[in-house]
Amino acid sequence: MGIITISRGSYSRGMEIAQKVADNLGYECVSREILLKASEDFNVPEMALTQAMQNAPTILDHIKHGKKKYIAFIRKAFLEYLQNDNIVYHGLAGHFFTKDIPNVLNVRITANLEYRIKVVVNRENVSEEKAREIIQELDEVRRKWSMYLYGIDTRSPELYDIVLHIDCIQVDGAVEILSNIAKRPYFQTSTETRKKLKDKLIAAKAYSLIVNNFPEAKVGCKDGIVLISIESSLSVEKRLSKKFTKLLKDVEGVKEVKTYVIPFET
Amino acid sequence: MGIITISRGSYSRGIEIAQKLADKLGYECISREVLLKASKDFNVPETELMHAIHDAPSIFDRIKDGKKNYVAFIREAFLEHIQKDNVVYHGYAGHFFTREIPNVLKVRIIANIDFRVKVLMERENVSEDDARKLLYKIDVERRKWSMYLYGIDTNETELYDIVIHIDTIDVDSAVEILYDMARRPCFQTSTALQKKVKDLLDAARDYSNKSSKVS
Numbered sequence: 001m002g003i004i005t006i007s008r009g010s011y012s013r014g015m016e017i018a019q020k021v022a023d024n025l026g027y028e029c030v031s032r033e034i035l036l037k038a039s040e041d042f043n044v045p046e047m048a049l050t051q052a053m054q055n056a057p058t059i060l061d062h063i064k065h066g067k068k069k070y071i072a073f074i075r076k077a078f079l080e081y082l083q084n085d086n087i088v089y090h091g092l093a094g095h096f097f098t099k100d101i102p103n104v105l106n107v108r109i110t111a112n113l114e115y116r117i118k119v120v121v122n123r124e125n126v127s128e129e130k131a132r133e134i135i136q137e138l139d140e141v142r143r144k145w146s147m148y149l150y151g152i153d154t155r156s157p158e159l160y161d162i163v164l165h166i167d168c169i170q171v172d173g174a175v176e177i178l179s180n181i182a183k184r185p186y187f188q189t190s191t192e193t194r195k196k197l198k199d200k201l202i203a204a205k206a207y208s209l210i211v212n213n214f215p216e217a218k219v220g221c222k223d224g225i226v227l228i229s230i231e232s233s234l235s236v237e238k239r240l241s242k243k244f245t246k247l248l249k250d251v252e253g254v255k256e257v258k259t260y261v262i263p264f265e266t
Numbered sequence: 267m268g269i270i271t272i273s274r275g276s277y278s279r280g281i282e283i284a285q286k287l288a289d290k291l292g293y294e295c296i297s298r299e300v301l302l303k304a305s306k307d308f309n310v311p312e313t314e315l316m317h318a319i320h321d322a323p324s325i326f327d328r329i330k331d332g333k334k335n336y337v338a339f340i341r342e343a344f345l346e347h348i349q350k351d352n353v354v355y356h357g358y359a360g361h362f363f364t365r366e367i368p369n370v371l372k373v374r375i376i377a378n379i380d381f382r383v384k385v386l387m388e389r390e391n392v393s394e395d396d397a398r399k400l401l402y403k404i405d406v407e408r409r410k411w412s413m414y415l416y417g418i419d420t421n422e423t424e425l426y427d428i429v430i431h432i433d434t435i436d437v438d439s440a441v442e443i444l445y446d447m448a449r450r451p452c453f454q455t456s457t458a459l460q461k462k463v464k465d466l467l468d469a470a471r472d473y474s475n476k477s478s479k480v481s
Contacts, residue, residue: 162429165424168427186436
């Protein structure tokens with residue numbers, strides 16, 4: 001019983017590894033399913049969500065927060081999936097979405113540039129030079145994306161429990177090693193994991209309901225009590241508090257909504 | 267039969283992992299031994315070698331290449347050690363020295379800054395503030411050192427076969443995971459490995475012969 005997220009450098013065969021680990025452990029392997037669910041739940045085209053996850057932020061994103069909104073939707077869908085347990089998620093942002101959730105195994109798969117170039121050449125039927133360009137561009141977009149949203153590069157090893165380089169051990173070696181790690185006691189879903197997952201989902205649902213008007217709000221949840229902090233004028237605290245309580249009253253699991261206004265700097 | 271290098275963030279409990287892994291595999295665990303050998307073979311004080319492999323390069327180093335010569339001596343001593351096979355090396359530069367050698371298991375052990383601060387405070391009996399400052403300084407030195415000599419940051423994951431974060435994975439689990447890795451066919455000493463080590467060692471001996479004649 002456990003949850004694994006696999007972040008993969010593009011063309012590092014991480015998808016194949018995720019599927020095989022899931023088969024090995026009898027877990028469900030999910031990736032695009034999350035986007036499909038978010039697309040259906042929030043009535044947003046899947047393409048728009050894919051772009052929000054894949055493209056580097058534009059200047060407009062910094063002003064309009066469009067990307068933040070879509071990512072909030074995806075986060076909610078992701079956390080709903082995780083409630084089922086026994087999941088291997090591969091794709092973008094899994095390690096960010098599971099931050100602070102104990103007992104989740106966060107993995108990154110990497111490969112040397114030369115190895116990845118070979119994979120691109122074979123898979124996309126392009127020249128070596130073109131393959132190099134494709135990879136460098138993808139890596140840069142990824143870096144910008146994660147710096148914009150989380151202030152840290154996706155490649156930073158601190159984000160993961162394990163980083164595996166597959167040049168030497170190859171796909172099957174990586175699958176065996178990861179399956180063995182996933183079976184360790186620490187990476188079994190615990191009561192604490194479930195509790196945290198539940199609270200995270202409530203917070204994600206709450207944020208997805210207010211993100212349109214309050215993209216800068218910070219939303220957390222502890223034991224069903226939702227905490228919203230927002231930078232605004234102190235005079236509107238009461239009004240906002242009432243508004244949020246009303247907006248979130250039907251969200252499953254919410255016991256109370258607390259609003260904290262952080263006064264604008266004068 | 268194999269060779270393992272363990273690069274460790276300072277105060278990340280990498281030494282303990284290296285020693286336990288070596289015991290479990292029946293390999294020799296080495297670190298300072300390499301410096302002692304280089305010191306003896308080339309008649310250079312150990313502290314000077316230690317500075318060469320530890321401190322960030324000064325402007326003087328950049329002009330005189332003094333650090334590079336000392337690192338070459340250490341590298342030669344290192345290659346001689348690993349030629350014996352069945353070795354776990356922990357310490358500086360192992361992953362750089364073995365970069366072109368196939369079938370060597372290259373490991374990095376990292377820990378969150380808060381974890382390292384705690385270890386440092388306990389071990390050296392210093393305040394949290396001092397521990398944080400010291401770790402920052404050590405990390406910057408390390409980065410400068412590897413950028414100067416090899417043009418790549420020690421923290422880059424591409425340098426390693428596996429990076430283990432020991433906050434969630436404890437020391438004993440890390441040892442078991444590495445034991446599992448080390449026994450895989452691709453990390454067994456091969457003819458290609460032996461040949462490469464020999465070639466590198468021959469080249470290193472040539473280099474140190476020439477540089478000692480020059481000086």
